[in-house]
Every structure is written in structure tokens, then in C-alpha cells.
Amino acid sequence: MVLTTIICSASSVTLLYIEKSAIFTVTMELTYTKVRTGIPGFDTIISGGLREGRSIVICGPPGSGKTTFGLQYLYSGAKDFDEPGVYVTLSQSADEIHKDCKSFGWDIRELMEQGKLLIIDVRPFKLENEIVTLDESLYRGESVPFEHLTQLILSGIKRVDAKRLVVDSLTVLAMQYSNKFYMRQGMQGLVQALEDHNCTSLLITEQPQQGLIPIEWYVASGIVMMDHVRKEDTMDRTIQVLKLRGVRHDDQIFPIKLENDGLKVLHPKLTT
Numbered sequence: 001m002v003l004t005t006i007i008c009s010a011s012s013v014t015l016l017y018i019e020k021s022a023i024f025t026v027t028m029e030l031t032y033t034k035v036r037t038g039i040p041g042f043d044t045i046i047s048g049g050l051r052e053g054r055s056i057v058i059c060g061p062p063g064s065g066k067t068t069f070g071l072q073y074l075y076s077g078a079k080d081f082d083e084p085g086v087y088v089t090l091s092q093s094a095d096e097i098h099k100d101c102k103s104f105g106w107d108i109r110e111l112m113e114q115g116k117l118l119i120i121d122v123r124p125f126k127l128e129n130e131i132v133t134l135d136e137s138l139y140r141g142e143s144v145p146f147e148h149l150t151q152l153i154l155s156g157i158k159r160v161d162a163k164r165l166v167v168d169s170l171t172v173l174a175m176q177y178s179n180k181f182y183m184r185q186g187m188q189g190l191v192q193a194l195e196d197h198n199c200t201s202l203l204i205t206e207q208p209q210q211g212l213i214p215i216e217w218y219v220a221s222g223i224v225m226m227d228h229v230r231k232e233d234t235m236d237r238t239i240q241v242l243k244l245r246g247v248r249h250d251d252q253i254f255p256i257k258l259e260n261d262g263l264k265v266l267h268p269k270l271t272t
Contacts, residue, residue, distance in 0.1 A: 035200045038076020041265030045250040053198040055191045060226030061207040070166035070202050072262045075106045077164045078116040085164035086156045088120045090172035104262050118160045146186035165201040184215045221245040
């Protein structure tokens with residue numbers, strides 16, 4: 001296949017290829033609706049915001065700031081940009097989430113009362129009489145993987161007319177399935193359903209095992225890696241955009257700070 005022509009316009013670039021006398025065209029949009037994360041310093045490294053309706057993986061080890069990133073994204077969206085959001089939790093209770101947000105000064109209860117934020121608890125266990133038991137009701141009797149969960153999420157999106165979504169975390173969800181091919185089908189179906197509803201989503205996962213590429217990395221439109229390194233008595237946290245399909249971005253590793261009011265991305269020349 002040989003590239004023969006590049007056609008540029010104000011809103012797109014079209015590439016013309018010729019292979020065995022057949023002509024193929026590929027058009028890339030240059031303009032698109034941007035979704036600002038509201039996380040100080042982050043949007044400047046992704047050309048002003050995420051691409052609307054896309055799904056982005058946020059991955060990293062425990063304590064790197066993934067959950068805080070997701071909650072701050074939803075809180076800022078609802079409070080500052082009038083974009084309702086849904087938080088799907090597979091690990092923490094709603095009460096724990098409220099306490100985490102309160103520690104940063106984020107009043108999510110008020111946003112929930114206003115119909116701008118919804119928490120969906122789909123943890124695969126339940127507490128009865130102080131005893132933890134499995135709750136597999138969302139994962140039994142599915143004709144396709146993630147079927148019940150996807151329906152529940154879409155119902156929540158419609159309920160608050162959500163523009164943003166966070167799933168925390170896909171790692172816990174993946175543990176409910178042993179068949180990797182089956183799980184990939186479910187992941188693709190979930191991502192497609194979210195994008196069909198034009199919901200800009202963050203899919204939180206744990207750091208992948210060395211040498212292994214997680215299924216969600218293939219399915220999602222973007223990958224943001226968060227990390228931390230202990231330095232004497234402090235913790236140095238970093239963030240890097242590994243992939244962001246259709247969006248010009250800086251792939252440097254940037255330092256981040258976890259402050260009283262949330263996360264802040266610093267640029268290389270900044271130290272405070």
C-alpha cells in the first residue's frame with residue numbers, strides 16, 4: 001500500500017492510499033468536542049481535554065492516585081462544567097467514597113441531591129450480619145459477558161443524563177471471569193455501549209503484571225499510567241499519557257502532587 005496524497009482542510013486530514021489499483025482513504029478529524037477533566041495541569045498536556053464519548057484506562061499501583069483522579073474528574077464535571085456523572089464502584093462502599101471526597105472538601109452529597117452525581121454499588125460481595133458473603137447476582141445467567149452490569153450502568157446514565165462515568169475498578173470486574181476471550185467480548189461490549197451513549201468514561205485498573213498487556217488496553221481509546229516512588233520520607237507520584245487515540249498529547253512523565261483539594265499535575269520545570 002502506497003500513500004499518494006494528503007488532503008488537508010480546516011477540520012480534517014484525508015490520506016489517499018493505492019494498493020493493487022484500488023484506492024483507499026483514511027480521514028482523521030482535527031476538530032472535536034473536548035471534555036475538560038478539571039484536574040489542574042492535566043488538560044494542558046492533552047490539547048485541552050479528553051475526546052468526548054471515548055473511554056480511557058487509568059492504571060497504576062495501589063496508592064498512585066487513581067481513585068482520586070476518577071472522583072475529581074466526576075466532581076469537577078458536575079460542579080464546574082454542569083456535566084452529570086456516574087461512579088460505578090466494585091471495591092468501596094458509598095459511605096467510604098463520601099468520606100474520601102469529604103477529605104478533599106468535595107461535597108458530593110449535595111451534587112447527588114441535585115441529580116448531578118450517582119453512585120452505583122456493584123461490589124461482588126455483601127455484608128450480612130457482619131459476615132462477608134459472595135454476591136454473584138450480576139454475573140450469573142448472562143447471555144453475553146457483562147450483560148447485567150452494562151444494563152445497570154446504562155440505566156444509571158439515563159437516570160441522571162450522565163456525560164461522565166468512572167468504573168473503579170476493572171481489575172475486580174475481571175476477576176469474575178476466568179475465560180479471557182469471553183472477558184474481552186464483554187469489555188468491548190461495555191466500551192461500545194458507553195461510547196454509543198456519548199459518555200466520556202474513565203476505566204480504573206491496577207498496574208499490569210510485567211510483560212502482560214491487559215485486555216482493556218486494546219479496547220479503550222486511551223491509557224493513562226499513574227505511578228509512585230518512595231523518596232526518603234516522601235512519596236513522589238507521576239502521571240504519563242501512554243495512548244490517547246485521535247488527540248495530540250505529551251507523552252512525557254509528569255510529576256503530580258496530592259494536596260488538600262485533590263490532585264495537581266506539575267510541569268517538568270515546576271517544583272511546587
